[in-house]
Amino acid sequence: MKRGWIPIMGVCLVLSFSACKQLLPYQDTSLTAEQRAEDLLPRLTLEEKVSIMQNASPAIPRLGIKEYEWWNEALHGVGRAGLATVFPQSIGMGASFNDSLLYEVFNATSDEARVKSRIFGESGVLKRYQGLTFWTPNVNIFRDPRWGRGQETYGEDPYLTGQMGMAVVRGLQGPEDAGYDKLHACAKHFAVHSGPEWNRHSFDAENIAPRDLWETYLPAFKDLVQKAHVKEVMCAYNRFEGEPCCGSNRLLMQILRDEWGYKGIVVSDCGAISDFHRPGTHGTHPDKEHASAAAVRTGTDLECGSEYASLADAVKAGLIDEKEIDISLKRLLTARFELGEMDEQPAWSEIPASVLNSKEHQALALRMARESLVLLQNKNNILPLNTHLKVAVMGPNANDSVMQWGNYNGIPAHTVTLLEAVRAKLPEGQIIYEPGCDRVDGKTLQSLFDECSINGKPGFLAEYWNNRDREGEVVATDQISTPFHFATTGATTFAPGVEITSFSARYESVF
Structure with a gap:
């Protein structure tokens, strides 16, 4: 608001002028998330683009982009963020054979997650375990009871795992016709990642029979991608047929994107890009610049880690073109617009804080425990x-x-x-x-x-x-x-x- 003093015949009149700030297209909520991402993308410098491609994404104040942390957990209720309803472990919920009840569990979980993120977001920053992107469900197949993370899965059956996994995704992400996505779920770990843990950073799943690959390890991922429309997929630590999964052209480009038509984000497991070049791990690439360039080129959009900070140097060295980075960045920006995280008014703000560990959610946890x-x-x-x-x-x-x-x-x-x-x-x-x-x-x-x-x-x-x-x-x-x-x-x-x-x-x- 500006004030002007204009003297007329010895009298001063006070006139007010409203200065209306025009919205840029990426700030216009009437546009689609993809249109907004397309407008915002060319406004970013290379260094800013690279920073957004890491799980701890810093703020870019000149464009109104807030600090955001992609890493959050909800394996069996909102994890690692204080008070929450704790539901049975995934392996127990899988034993219920009740995907309808599992949907209710994760619909309740997404209610609590939205409330928590809204409260955390009042500070203007969403740190680890406070955001809207949840790295669950784990739809790996539990084939060996000695695998230390088998309790995170839904068991040994590919069909059951697919049905339960889809219920989780739909409960977390909410109705597909809503104005904003409720949350984003993540299918992990893609692929052939069912133990062992001790050598996962160097292990090569190179002798998987084609029938076992397609009938055991991949069906649940395909269900989540094509039927439940999961918004994120996490690539695994291990290698597959000689290539690290997060740099596997066969898994990420041919199967996931080309054959299954996946349009969403691929995120690396934490530290997986380091395994491309660190001594004692896969050692398939000479340094972090080559590793990061290879991962982005094969479709890994977001890194949990810090190796992608080298992407700017990789571009300058001619290892990757900035246009290839833009492909990944558009997917990341689109996701943030889909969640409403870029906008001032919190989406899904009508969910009351009273849902946190409410009696209704506790009763739901008890029912699931009994059915497990x-x-x-x-x-x-x-x-x-x-x-x-x-x-x-x-x-x-x-x-x-x-x-x-x-x-x-x-x-x-x-x-x-x-x-x-x-x-x-x-x-x-x-x-x-x-x-x-x-x-x-x-x-x-x-x-x-x-x-x-x-x-x-x-x-x-x-x-x-x-x-x-x-x-x-x-x-x-x-x-x-x-x-x-x-x-x-x-x-x-x-x-x-x-x-x-x-x-x-x-x-x-x-x-």
């Missing part, structure tokens, strides 16, 4: 438990609440341990609990935790600060009622509202 149970045998009709029996509960997991959260998890408001559940069903004198040895340690420790209490409650009173010096505001308090099993490995926060790093705590009790 599979009774193979009831020898001597021992179930249901006779209330006159004496029952021994053994093992450290029986009294470990954190174990029940699984991995890639949120933090529930309350957890009932297996021991607590049995105690609720049988009289106290009929239960024997023996923790035994630890999972991986050769020594046995006797805990005195049960002899600690404070303020009339068992356990310890915990206070947390989001700094290293226990100064200022206490950001969270908690009553620790089960023995300490705290670690930030796996990016698990100690309590809702507590940062994953640079925090401090005080625990108080009376022994």
